[in-house]
Amino acid sequence: MTQPDAAGALAGLRVLDLSGPLGNYCGKLFAELGADVVLVEPSGGTALRHQPPFAGDRPGPERSLPYLYNNTSKRSLRLDLDHPEGQQVLRELAAGADLVIETDSPGRMAARGLGHEQLSEDNPRLVTTSITPFGQTGPYAHHEASDLVCLAMGGLLYLGGYVDGPPVQAGQQQAYAAGNLFGAVASMLALTAAEATGQGQHVDVSVQESVVMGLENAAQFQDLEGRVRRRTGGRQWRAGAGVFPCADGYVYLLAGGIGGNRFWPNLVAWLDSEAVPRVDEFRGEQWGEREFVEAEENRDLFAEIFLPFAASRTKAELYRDAQKWRVPLCPVSKPSDILESAQLRHRDYFVSVEGPDGGAAVMPGAPYALSETPWRLKGRAPRLGEHTVEVLHELGCSAERVAELRTAGVI
Amino acid sequence: MGRLPLSGVRIADFTWVGAGSYTTKMLADHGADVIKIESSAKVDGIRLSAPFKDGVKGINRSGYFADRNTSKRSITIDLRTAEGRELARRIVAASDVVANNFTPGTMAKFGLGYDDVREINPRAVYLAMSMSGDSGPERDFLGYGLTIGALVGIHHLSGLPDREPAGTGTNYPDHIPNPCHSAFAVLAALRHARRTGRGQYLDIAQTEPTIAVLGAAFLEATVNGRDPQPLGNAHLRYAPHGVYRCAGEDRWIAIAVTDDRLWPALRAVLGLPEESCPAEWATEAARHRDREVLDGLIAAATADRDADDLFTRLQAAGVPAGVVQDAADVVERDPHLRARGHWVRLEHPEMGETLYNAPPFQLTGTPATLTRPAPMLGQHTREICHEVLGLDDAEIARLRAEGVLA
Numbered sequence: 001m002t003q004p005d006a007a008g009a010l011a012g013l014r015v016l017d018l019s020g021p022l023g024n025y026c027g028k029l030f031a032e033l034g035a036d037v038v039l040v041e042p043s044g045g046t047a048l049r050h051q052p053p054f055a056g057d058r059p060g061p062e063r064s065l066p067y068l069y070n071n072t073s074k075r076s077l078r079l080d081l082d083h084p085e086g087q088q089v090l091r092e093l094a095a096g097a098d099l100v101i102e103t104d105s106p107g108r109m110a111a112r113g114l115g116h117e118q119l120s121e122d123n124p125r126l127v128t129t130s131i132t133p134f135g136q137t138g139p140y141a142h143h144e145a146s147d148l149v150c151l152a153m154g155g156l157l158y159l160g161g162y163v164d165g166p167p168v169q170a171g172q173q174q175a176y177a178a179g180n181l182f183g184a185v186a187s188m189l190a191l192t193a194a195e196a197t198g199q200g201q202h203v204d205v206s207v208q209e210s211v212v213m214g215l216e217n218a219a220q221f222q223d224l225e226g227r228v229r230r231r232t233g234g235r236q237w238r239a240g241a242g243v244f245p246c247a248d249g250y251v252y253l254l255a256g257g258i259g260g261n262r263f264w265p266n267l268v269a270w271l272d273s274e275a276v277p278r279v280d281e282f283r284g285e286q287w288g289e290r291e292f293v294e295a296e297e298n299r300d301l302f303a304e305i306f307l308p309f310a311a312s313r314t315k316a317e318l319y320r321d322a323q324k325w326r327v328p329l330c331p332v333s334k335p336s337d338i339l340e341s342a343q344l345r346h347r348d349y350f351v352s353v354e355g356p357d358g359g360a361a362v363m364p365g366a367p368y369a370l371s372e373t374p375w376r377l378k379g380r381a382p383r384l385g386e387h388t389v390e391v392l393h394e395l396g397c398s399a400e401r402v403a404e405l406r407t408a409g410v411i
Numbered sequence: 412m413g414r415l416p417l418s419g420v421r422i423a424d425f426t427w428v429g430a431g432s433y434t435t436k437m438l439a440d441h442g443a444d445v446i447k448i449e450s451s452a453k454v455d456g457i458r459l460s461a462p463f464k465d466g467v468k469g470i471n472r473s474g475y476f477a478d479r480n481t482s483k484r485s486i487t488i489d490l491r492t493a494e495g496r497e498l499a500r501r502i503v504a505a506s507d508v509v510a511n512n513f514t515p516g517t518m519a520k521f522g523l524g525y526d527d528v529r530e531i532n533p534r535a536v537y538l539a540m541s542m543s544g545d546s547g548p549e550r551d552f553l554g555y556g557l558t559i560g561a562l563v564g565i566h567h568l569s570g571l572p573d574r575e576p577a578g579t580g581t582n583y584p585d586h587i588p589n590p591c592h593s594a595f596a597v598l599a600a601l602r603h604a605r606r607t608g609r610g611q612y613l614d615i616a617q618t619e620p621t622i623a624v625l626g627a628a629f630l631e632a633t634v635n636g637r638d639p640q641p642l643g644n645a646h647l648r649y650a651p652h653g654v655y656r657c658a659g660e661d662r663w664i665a666i667a668v669t670d671d672r673l674w675p676a677l678r679a680v681l682g683l684p685e686e687s688c689p690a691e692w693a694t695e696a697a698r699h700r701d702r703e704v705l706d707g708l709i710a711a712a713t714a715d716r717d718a719d720d721l722f723t724r725l726q727a728a729g730v731p732a733g734v735v736q737d738a739a740d741v742v743e744r745d746p747h748l749r750a751r752g753h754w755v756r757l758e759h760p761e762m763g764e765t766l767y768n769a770p771p772f773q774l775t776g777t778p779a780t781l782t783r784p785a786p787m788l789g790q791h792t793r794e795i796c797h798e799v800l801g802l803d804d805a806e807i808a809r810l811r812a813e814g815v816l817a
Contacts, residue, residue: 171568201776220474233577
């Protein structure tokens, strides 16, 4: 094996992250594979700094936990983009950049003279990625949205929640996560083209459409079978498929697997080995048929036999034993369970930075292991404007110009 | 049509089911030549997953499979035969990326583990997407998006605080966190390979990317010392923030007041009487404190309203709001998705004209086109044998007869 290249797969790429909740994670992905990412913040700080929860529940621009997670490994430049001098500095920075990530409403950047066409005049290889709720074009392009609204309009919200209640959102801002993630892929595709041809482009990412990608097969059910998929929470949706309570919480069992009922015999063998009463009722070809396993009486029968067994075991025990028998069952984990996972500890998954009050802030680390160009945490999220002078000096600004920018309130 | 970003990149694609196939779809839709290596004996389970064209089950009729496999070609090879494994190695030798999402060790059994592939093709980017990664006490565990979603916390964090967790209602990790992180890592590794001539091994557990999009929840636990709970439809700061019933069967509207200035606008559109809205609700903190009362008032005001009309009025007043669209809304009625060309209809040899997702982003300089519908099982066996393996028709006929190309 050759020595891993510590500079990272994206070494040499210069990224300006002008975004907030819709783009900060995208920027983080670039930073931790080796790109130089500068977070360009308005004077009050990037929007995520004002999002709860906060460390110790005390609001403050250096205390937002979403901010602290999504902006590790970046540098911070405080720059007023509504000031002509600030706009000029950004144009100079963009002239040497590979990627700009921005999430303003469509047209806002262009109105400041900072749209993709303007920024790429002096830098044709520049990629500008705009991540917005509905994209740059179309009748809803200027509509107002939040994470919840994007989940609703993308159709994923309708699938969440309980059969007997309202739709319920996916936790932890998953519409924005989707926009960030597809934004990162789209940016890399455009950068791949730019490195090959010298030609950059404007990338238009719609959060709504990113959410639509998560509908699984709901769109195809509508198209092919004329059936509208509905929410299934709180209900065993197929015999042996769904959430089941156990001694200390819940497990998710998918006895059949996907397509057919491959793992059903394993489940029966497992329960048999545990001398579960009435397990023989689970034998027979009928348990492999969609109509049979979807029928209410058979779902009830499953619960009658399985629940007493599950109630006598913890989620960790059920997970361990089910996997021994090759049955797709997992615990319904809480974050504290996941922090204790022996598997993740073995893989050194969690990383630690200094928290705002001095203690350790432990957070998820590498989402992927690259053998030659490992993911690398370069440091905690920056304080507001922490690298302003450093970045301006690299740009070639004299001490005098920096002082002028400061006096004018631009930085 | 201009050159696509991944024109000239070839992918030997051993992935199946959800996350793996969705990863390579993104690459195929942007120009990569993705060769899906399949087996007739052990068919990709998703080919047998509903929905099916006209509700009739068949290996070439699943919409679930089809949407994950646009722009790819399919060859069937029986990897249990020595000749089959040799053919696979030759495809690998001619590829830039080799992708799989089997449990660890499966590819090595076929002589296609990373150590084998590096010998054959040191430039190859090798993507392995097992459930738990290729090391550790749980390396051999198995799971699907739904069970993995439970394992990694998203299931627990989605639902009402006083009920059993509800989850997202989907195999969530398969569709967004896993394929996106994987595609990003592959594209980064391809850049490294172009610059250095060296491939590498990407070990992507199907757990770790989803945990990575829940980062703030873990900081809640480690910095604030408490397990975050599901919030229902609430937000930690904004109020009102929720889903409210409208007129009609299972119709709902999502509303989020993200700024104090929007509160009077919402009140006006809903016609909330002044006497039921205390003046202190002008501030976010007071609204958030009283959010349950507020939710009740709003629900009463929306109950007889038409969701689409209310959506239009709220948006006109600048209030973030959206209809909770079901699949029929999204596919057939949403004028915005139509205007953006999100849905593409392609003619499939057995399914006829069927629906596919275009990418959720537009590369304005190198726009993607879905070059073909999902392949039939083994549809391109002959053409791949000619083009990539240099076999003649007689040889192909022999390999078919002997069950190697099956």
